[in-house]
Amino acid sequence: MIVGKKVARVDAYDKVTGVAKYTEDIVVPNCLVAKLVRSTIANGKVLSIDIEEAMKVKGVVKIFTCFDVPDIQFPTAGHPWSVEASHQDISDRKLLNERVRYYGDEIAVVVARDEVSAKRAVAKVKVEYEEYPPLLDIDSALDENATVLHKEVRPTNTIVKSNYKVGEINFDDLKDEKDLVYFDKKYSTQTVQHCHIELPVSKAYGENGKITVISSTQIPHIMRRVCGQALGIPWGKIRIIKPYIGGGFGNKQDVLYEPLNAWLCQQLGGKAVEILISREETFTSTRTRHAIQGHFRAYITKTGRLIGRKFYGKADNGAYAAHGHAIMANCGNLVRMLYQDEKVLEGTAHTVYTNRATAGAMRGYGIPQACFMQESFMDDMAYSLGIDPISIREQNMMKLGYVDLSTITCHSTGLQECIDIGKKYINWDEKRKTLGKEPLNKRRGVGMAIFCYKTGVYPISLETATANISLNQDGSVQLQMGATEIGQGADTAFSQMAAETIGISLENVHIVSFQDTDVTPFDTGAYASRQTYVSGGAIKKTAESFKRKVLDRAGRILNLLPENLDIKDDYIVLKRDGTRKMSMHDFAMEAIYSLKESQHITACETYDCKNNTYSFGATFAEVEVDCYFGKIKVLDVINIHDSGKLINPQLAEAQVHGGMSMALGYVLGENYIYDDKGKLLNGNLLDYKMPTSMDHPDFHVEFVQTDDPSGAYGNKSLGEPPTLTLAPAVRNAVLHATGIGINSLPLNPQKLIEEFKKNGLIE
């Protein structure tokens, strides 16, 4: 068994020695540098741009403004696309925008021989605006007098408002039922950023009648499509190369500056141009996690059985649609999926344009928000009812066999075991009794939260992946994937899968890490925790096809029936008793070089995935709160995950660590702070204050390995779930410690002191 083993990352050596090539490591000779001119208002219109002084700066090659770009609106979301219009993303932006929708919007671009010249010229561009009041929150944007930000695609600032309903009765019908307790609470989450180490960067150059773009992206094939759409040229004339990338977390699941980069290259006759987005620009002008407001109402029995719920969620989508309504819809769906069997559940999801930074995909895709809000709500109800937070969850949570409105089915669940493990680990029963009585500067508590998470995007969107396997002369194979390594260890997991199914050793699988849309099989890329499930399915199908071809030929060479043969440990063996008949090395030499019959064995199969499945898990946390200083110290925390069978437990654990770290910043302090003009005040790593390693407790991780029947290798989603429940678990531990439930993120000292004062805990 290679799948399931803790093997070292296939890219470990190159990454620790600095050999691994990222976009900036690829030298494109004579590359020009492009720098954006950004708006200094949040809402308005560019009336004129004066580039005269800027053009005089030495080294400037060309300046393009929003008045020069093609009149093509294009979508940026890293979604699969479809021939069906309802599955196409909103096309609401041009390469440069005359209509300005946030402070920092792209209105012109300077191309120069070097970065310094470009920056100097940017500073000399003069812009005249028509200015409108900035719409910096959802309510202002929804005001009937608000300026409409995207008239050409939406009549108001609502992007989409959608509803679902489960159950035959209406929520309000429950108000007359006996013995039910009614809750009505509001929660909200803040805007945060991915803060990947590698900045967004791309380089475009003309060659072979195409525009090639080297980009730090999670989605090379989608990027090809979007660049083609934005430039209005056949998509086959775009080539995307994706080297190693230094983190994406969903921000690189949007197509950001590559269309502009490709267009600049085209306008300059194929000359090479680079766009490197600074850290400050990354904060203001790439993507963020949606700030979401949730209004939760419920009828529940006194012992904790949910009878009905109603949910209204509103997401601040910022200036552009990006992923559109998908994230808020996902958030609303979690509310439905995680707890069930109520008489009624009414849900509304509402996504709104504002003049803030555009929100888009970020690890968890709406579910960290949903989990914070829903899991806070569960604890608040439990607290009020005086019942155990675990009990209220166990009574209501998703069970095996559940079929969602969306048709997504619970094929396997280890959620109960996850809870049991966490409960035992944190010494729950004991601590729930004893903690919460310490002095106010060392008040302790334990809290928990649970989650469920889909795997991939079926049936909402297309799920499709292709792999390619070909035989080398030494019996090793090349494995080519359209699916992308983005730091999460995909290449290692893919290699293990191929080795496992073919029957060869891991070192004999050579994965081609870089995607190049000219030669890479089609795959939509890294998002939705889909790759081990969907692209893994493509590997299994392709490896099985490859193996059949090998055994067919081996049968002819050995004069044996292929069905009596197998491949084990790099040998063609008798299936019956494992007798070695021929090494894969000798087989490959014969297959390729035989004068009688030469064959280059390759297999390439599409896995058109028509399934989905849920992962589950829980976080248990113990905190100490210094109520006077509003400081939370996480003393102990564990994430327990049911992600099905693990392909590589070591990488799985690393994934969970990373997700927990993100969630720690989410709960304790990260937040976007704007001034009243819509200018971001803390858009840099100094002021934004991500937690550093010094701020981290030890993270504990356990797994419950269910064997999911729908996963190619029994596996389910893992990449995103680690970000989901640490925030509500910590928040619920604070509730346990102090009796005060904080209903918005982050739980920073300022807010805690405010809340503790309001509730009379401190003076």
Added chain:
Amino acid sequence: MIVGKKVARVDAYDKVTGVAKYTEDIVVPNCLVAKLVRSTIANGKVLSIDIEEAMKVKGVVKIFTCFDVPDIQFPTAGHPWSVEASHQDISDRKLLNERVRYYGDEIAVVVARDEVSAKRAVAKVKVEYEEYPPLLDIDSALDENATVLHKEVRPTNTIVKSNYKVGEINFDDLKDEKDLVYFDKKYSTQTVQHCHIELPVSKAYGENGKITVISSTQIPHIMRRVCGQALGIPWGKIRIIKPYIGGGFGNKQDVLYEPLNAWLCQQLGGKAVEILISREETFTSTRTRHAIQGHFRAYITKTGRLIGRKFYGKADNGAYAAHGHAIMANCGNLVRMLYQDEKVLEGTAHTVYTNRATAGAMRGYGIPQACFMQESFMDDMAYSLGIDPISIREQNMMKLGYVDLSTITCHSTGLQECIDIGKKYINWDEKRKTLGKEPLNKRRGVGMAIFCYKTGVYPISLETATANISLNQDGSVQLQMGATEIGQGADTAFSQMAAETIGISLENVHIVSFQDTDVTPFDTGAYASRQTYVSGGAIKKTAESFKRKVLDRAGRILNLLPENLDIKDDYIVLKRDGTRKMSMHDFAMEAIYSLKESQHITACETYDCKNNTYSFGATFAEVEVDCYFGKIKVLDVINIHDSGKLINPQLAEAQVHGGMSMALGYVLGENYIYDDKGKLLNGNLLDYKMPTSMDHPDFHVEFVQTDDPSGAYGNKSLGEPPTLTLAPAVRNAVLHATGIGINSLPLNPQKLIEEFKKNGLIE
């Protein structure tokens, strides 16, 4: 029809604008530079190497000597390889050689931070030798007292001596037959060089547990094999990337310095290292065209019918085996193939090691030598017998249906038409009568010569090729070939073939020009004029398979039987009447993005070629000889080729021009001149004197387009034949002009004056 059309090269724009990337254009950061220390004796042994002073040179990183390299002998020939030992090339060299076999042999290598430091250090390396007498010609090398150059693989300096015999009787049996004229003549050819514009260059770096070598090569997949062999590591751990190359002509069908480059990279822990071979080193230390001596004997009727021939050819192979006996054997086989139906033909081919530059593959692969010698012999006999040189050829030349000893069959021939066209063009009958009577400073004559040429290497070696075609979303396709563009226009011809067979326009075929053994289908590469025939077969097979898949799916979409559909001009059409049902663009979008069924249509097929066929042609030339100065002026010259159906007549004509130019240098002056120590005296472009454009007459080209039944598109070999017959045609024209047949190449003034004096033409 796209095949057969004069379309512009697909790489034309990039090549004329300088965008096209060659090895030197690919920037590998922090690349070290390696320079070779070369022996200053031609035959001997390195006793010791003192690197102390050299190591003190600033910038030197490391020096490796012949005492440091692995004890692995490896082959360098760009032959297909085989699992059968008899088809494997001679392994007669190490990465650096302690046993020195030519003046310039590689005995050590300096790796430095820059070229200047490396060169300085090379000059400071001190070497102590044991020296043996240099063996500078075949006879010395075959002397029984000669030092044996490769004891470990051969007991004498004979590499191989092979024989064939056609007919039941022996040649000497004919001496008693009546009415036969006996001829016994010796001819010889000189050593020349390819003189490709781009110097041999490679860059190696470590990544992904592999060694990647970017190289200017004709044979990336073979290079991978040879590097693996030379380093003794699994071949899958080598990756070869082949960018555009600036000419190869067979010199880059040998694996020259890439194994050393890969090894240096490996020894330096994966650091990048470049080896750029200078022009002077290219002359001495890469490959050359074999100098061949031929002894021809014949019995012939007085009217010109050949009754028996005997041929003994000896090739000077230089210091290393490289392509071994293959080239001399090919030379000997031409003698057999071109003229037939004798009672007896006895042939011997003998290849010998000497201490001169290693001879290897060069455009024509032994046949320019064979044609010069055989075609001179034919004219000499005709001259003696007083019959027309055309008549003697027509009586004896290969006819349709001929099956050679090797099984290679004449599937088609336009040779007679080629002769007819040339005869008419040059006004043969008239000029043969009138010319040759001018004053000695303007003596004129016409001459001709014919050839046949195989297509690929079957059945002598493996012929196998794979292509890969995949569908883009815009209905265009990616075409990936293991076969290589080396300046000859292969990418254009391949694209035309794919467009033709699929039914799409040429601009919708995107060929991937660079080979990268990690992702490129297997193909042995560019040599033996095989690619349009063998790799073209792979395209046809793959394109047909691709088309079937498209029509299958289109049938499902359109609810029509696939067999009733076809693809024409980028549309799916009804086969019956051509009615357009769906554009390829719309089809591709549906095929890839349908939520019902998503499929990435790709096809990858191996063509295991089990056939071969002959091309034919002739050169007719008119010359003016200034007998006093020994100067030949080519007044008019035409090549007429039967290469079957032409894929692209414009490229075909360009190929012929290039070949004629090479042949012009071959006949008029190029030659390697050594001193008595074995040091090359004219190994640079100043002293070697290739003809420049100023030395060229206008070249005329005509084609006879037979439709070869064995060619995928009716096509036959074209790349090499243009080099074959210009030399003997010019030589025979000089014979016509002066009555003096020169029996060795080149026909330079020194030799002409000598011969004219010897024969009393001048004083």
